[in-house]
Amino acid sequence: MADEDDEGGEGGEGGGTGLPASLEMAWGLRERPGKGPRPTLTLPRIVETAVTLAAGEGMDAVSMGRVAKELGVSTMSLYRYVTAKEELYILMSDAGVGAPPALPPEADGWGWRELLSQWAFDQRAVLMANPWILRIPITGAPVSPNQLAWMERGLAALADTGLGEGEKISTIILIGGLVRNEATMAADMMDAIVKSGVSPDQVLGQYVRTLRLMTGPDTHPAVTRLLESDAFTGSDEPDFQFRFGLNRILDGLATRVASGRTDGDPGPGPGPGPRPGGV
Amino acid sequence: MADEDDEGGEGGEGGGTGLPASLEMAWGLRERPGKGPRPTLTLPRIVETAVTLAAGEGMDAVSMGRVAKELGVSTMSLYRYVTAKEELYILMSDAGVGAPPALPPEADGWGWRELLSQWAFDQRAVLMANPWILRIPITGAPVSPNQLAWMERGLAALADTGLGEGEKISTIILIGGLVRNEATMAADMMDAIVKSGVSPDQVLGQYVRTLRLMTGPDTHPAVTRLLESDAFTGSDEPDFQFRFGLNRILDGLATRVASGRTDGDPGPGPGPGPRPGGV
DNA sequence: CTCTTCTGTGTAAGTAATACACAGAACTAG
DNA sequence: CTAGTTCTGTGTATTACTTACACAGAAGAG
Missing domain, CATH: 1.10.10.60 (Homeodomain-like)
Incomplete structure (x- = not known):
């Protein structure tokens, strides 16, 4: 596995963008x-x-x-x-x-929360319609036209929040990650269903059954409580996990926006007070 | 599913766990x-x-x-x-x-927020110490001993929040995803640095320079604002992004816990009010 | 002692990415 | 028009990887 010659790495000539x-x-x-x-x-x-x-x-x-x-x-x-x-x-x-879809006309009066929420749902819809995208590992920061267009749209949603630029991009990355994670899990599930040929409930049921065999109230009390609940069986809300995560993030963001804080302190580290993180 | 000869896909005999x-x-x-x-x-x-x-x-x-x-x-x-x-x-x-590290003695009086924060920081420390883990694609739900031990620890942190079990596991997945995403981005960055042989600032600088060439105030106003800020240059807080994301999630979770809501409604969909999601 | 089961192994098939050099096309300079 | 330049598509070959299959021999069971 020889490495490249010097030259940074990327393509040689062209517009001097450093891009291939x-x-x-x-x-x-x-x-x-x-x-x-x-x-x-x-x-x-x-x-x-x-x-x-x-x-x-x-x-x-x-x-x-x-x-x-x-x-x-x-x-x-x-x-x-x-x-x-x-x-x-x-x-x-x-x-x-692709390019981010046009906003609906009524979006004119929307605040950052609605805009950002729409952004997340739009992105998710694209990924779920093209699940193969999720199988492409992310190699670096976005540099392609449409990726940047989505980034622009996301940042724009936060324009009048008063957040610092560092906080904005962090937020975009945070929510973008959520979307991708959730979509990936859904796609994995779909793959498992297709491969095994059984229903979603059966896949989940098999997983629960397996966990029951490895865990118990002594070694895994919290997991046991989870398995005994209807969290896995009640599949009434297919979007639950995604919506829950997104709304928690938006809630937390709302707190931040309302507090009027900008950059500076992102919040405390682990444990109460300033302690160096574990391990 | 006691009987089978085709037997779905996984291992043949053994403890009937369905595991290889x-x-x-x-x-x-x-x-x-x-x-x-x-x-x-x-x-x-x-x-x-x-x-x-x-x-x-x-x-x-x-x-x-x-x-x-x-x-x-x-x-x-x-x-x-x-x-x-x-x-x-x-x-x-x-x-x-590995197994999750023991909690510090003073953790006795901790609430869910401190416990969960410590959990996230601990997990992140492990991934940053063993970045190769991040290169292994996730294939399915966790079934190995240590993975489950971490899951147990995470769920346990939420034990007395009053959240429903579905909310707890969603939270664990949400924060676990955040940790993995952030650690992966850090590892990608590290790889880019090693491969190109230049400093982190130079890598970031090159990225900013590239973006400047592709974007402009007309087509990408929000990105332009970002590039003109010191968000990329001010590397005072290396952990900023992770801490910011984590604390926003914890804030949002705090809101939820305080509200006393359990399962049920995860929160609204995109846009204001109940509207079917975009695209 | 024989049989069964499980071990490590060699061989080979199938797939994949990509370096390299060559024949020929299309344009440009004279 | 001609020669030169540059770019095209291609065949060949290298390297590396996963894994199916069958076989020789070890170790315990009866």
Whole structure:
């Protein structure tokens, strides 16, 4: 596993953005040099093909060879458009999330809470409609057009909260993480259901049954209480977990906004008072 | 589900837990049948070797072949102890997180907030000390001993909050997700620093410089405001993001606990009032 | 002592990412 | 028009990885 030469790492020339060529392409910088033979493919077509494949057969089906076959070209030709598989993944992600949807007209009078809530639900809807996105590991900070558009929308929702910029971006990351986590768990569940061929209740039931065998009131009193409750059986509110988490965060944010505090102290560390954290 | 021959997917015999053999072993069920030749290896030794490797060279270095080589055995011999690589990963995770540390003596008088905060900080410390754990994708609900011990500890912190069991587990998942997200971002950053060989400030600076080129006050006003602030440069508080997120969640939880509400309504959906979510 | 069961192992199949060099296309400079 | 330049798609080959399968031999059971 040799490492790159020096040069920071990322792509060589281009607009000096430090981004790989394919991403500069996605931003509309860098047009095609009119020199060589006309390309058979285009980046959008490659990405679209890969996305279709991912949507249809899951992310596991997306290999360079497979995408190339789908396009009717050789595997290596893809590397004329993308320098590594991971780069294709980034472009797929960007295409998959798309641009954030327009706000409904009545959003005019909304405050930050409604805007942020809508932002979270919109994002979640996109992820649940394209679960393969969740199988692409996040490699770094967002740099693609649509990802940044979502970030813009999120930050904009917090514009008039009086929060500091550091707090705003922290909030966006916090809620974005929540959305992704919850969507991932839902997708995992869905996968388990599909793979085992049984119903959601049965999957959950099997899990509860397994836990019952490993735990007991002596060693795991709190878990036992959980298992004895109807928390797993009562599936009346499928969104419960997501909505609960989101609303707790929004509540906490409301406290902060009302307090008029900006940056500075994020809040105490572990335990009561200032103590260095455990372990 | 007592009967079966197709048997869904998981392991065949054993304690009827539905868990693979290696995991039952980790729970102490299932002892070695005294029949065949004495095994050269033990599961703990394999896991320990893999963990050492992961800690030293990163998760990428952990392949079945490499672990076997490290142990001085053939690749295939590992499959006598583990049915798939993913199973080894689960065991590595469990070993990596270890048992939750003992609470400090003064924790006796702590309330749920302090207990939960300590829980989060403890978990974060473990992940930051063993960042390779973060490279193991989560495949399903926790079933290994230490994972469950952490879950027990988390639920126990919420014991006297009056929250419903569904709310408790949602809270644990929420905060667990936060911890993992933040630790993963920190680890990603660390990786970027190591790979590029430059300082954290330079990595952040490069990112800001890149964003400046793609965004502008017209298309991305909120992002522009962020970039013009000192949110990225002022690295006075390295923990800021984590503490901010955690304390916002705890604040929101405090509101909920004080309100005396239990299960039932997790809170509203997107937008003001009951509206079906967007897109 | 024989049988059964379990061990470690070699071999090989299948998949995957990607480095490298080459033939030929399309444009540009003269 | 011609030569040169640059860019295209491609075949080949390398490296690495997971895992199915069958076999030889060890250790206890009867």
